[in-house]
Amino acid sequence: MKIQDFFIRFPDEASCKAHFKSEREKQGVVCKRCQGKEHYWISTRDQYQCKKCKFRTTLRSGTLLHCSQLPYYLSIIPGMMMLTSTKKSFSALEIQRQLGHLYYEPIWYTLHKIRYAMGKRDDNYKLCNETELDEGFFEIVPNKENRDRIATELKENNGKYKRGKGSQKQTTVLVMAESKTVDPSQKYKHKPNKKVGYIKMQLLENLRKETTNKLLEKTIDKKSSTITDGGNNYNDLNKNLVNHKAVIADVKKEASKILPWVHIAISNAKRLFLDIHHSIGDEYLQSYLNEYCYKFNRRYFDSVFDRVVITSVSCKWQNNV
Ligand SMILES: [Zn+2]
Structure with missing residues (x-):
């Protein structure tokens, strides 16, 4: 994806969050308490509420962004775009500098979480022939x-x-x-x-x-x-x-x-x-x-960025990993 296309598609926090939410819903939200799959969305709280047992799940809970406080815009989503925009890579320091983020550690930590999810995704497949x-x-x-x-x-x-x-x-x-x-x-x-x-x-x-x-x-x-x-x-x-x-x-x-x-x-x-x-x-x-x-x-794939968003939604992060 070209950088101008990216910022047309994701001009603010709301659009980045909406993309993450829609990908999460495609995967399906599952209630932790009763395993129910039907939920209401409470927009004022950014939470799903289970239709059966009323248990609430935050948008990030059960995904790679569990416990993360970073905003979607100008940190997580553009970070994913930068990481996947080149066959080479960027250091966490360079991404922090490009995004104008104040702190290095949360960016470094999030990038490692994304790499962890990438590894988990590839673990699903075996080499053959x-x-x-x-x-x-x-x-x-x-x-x-x-x-x-x-x-x-x-x-x-x-x-x-x-x-x-x-x-x-x-x-x-x-x-x-x-x-x-x-x-x-x-x-x-x-x-x-x-x-x-x-x-x-x-x-x-x-x-x-x-x-x-x-x-x-x-x-x-x-x-x-x-x-x-x-x-x-x-x-x-x-x-x-x-x-x-x-x-x-x-x-x-x-x-x-x-x-x-x-x-x-x-x-x-x-x-x-x-x-x-x-x-x-x-x-x-x-x-x-x-x-x-x-x-x-994924060198021949059209958009590795979209794949990484899907991967991060479907990969569960545990703090002890
Ligand atoms: Zn439930």
Whole structure:
């Protein structure tokens, strides 16, 4: 959506709220007390009243905006528009500056809630057909708990970080991409020999095969066939998936031909995070990965903004998440 179209469509608080309300009603309002689905709207209080038991539900209750005090106009709705207006992203500080909002924290918190909802939405779908699998190692800033552990490990190792897989500066992410081999006659020069579908990126606690298998159960359809670089954590894939092909590439260049899309996704995500967010705390990395995958998976959609509004209406936020 162009920015002028956006402000014609949403010129004030009332229009933004009306859009949120209409999307909420399309999903259906359910009474918390009696599960009733029929409600009156009390406009003076911004609340729904259950026709059966008279229980009242606020417009934001049971959605992503539960407990949020931010106005819809010049914060939540334009924030969603900015976040979805580009394939790249904006930092919370930049969105705060553009919207002229006084405080950073509520904007930062709301953006993380939106990213959480994006991840929940993508969790509803599993990857299928041919899928590439590989790990990406993303640089992170460790949280307080991990900082103490790393400090002890560094002391034991004469102040040196571990190298390669398992380095304390990085965290492991399992990257999955649906990819289909392109007919050589239709392949464009300088383009990969495979066509990408949907992708997923999930933090991996460790590189054990049990952890990888557990994650794959949730993310990949059992009937799909996978291709990997033959890492030890993929040893048991044949038990869970129909077909697993491990291709061990001798030269690094060859690996990008075998697994082109996971490597493209990893390097693009790394570059984007470095450009926009500079450094990411380890507890927030999944949130940024959610946003990246959500937008990548909807790259051909007409309006990602409308999808995000629907997602935020249907995703329930709990303060302990
Ligand atoms: Zn009720």
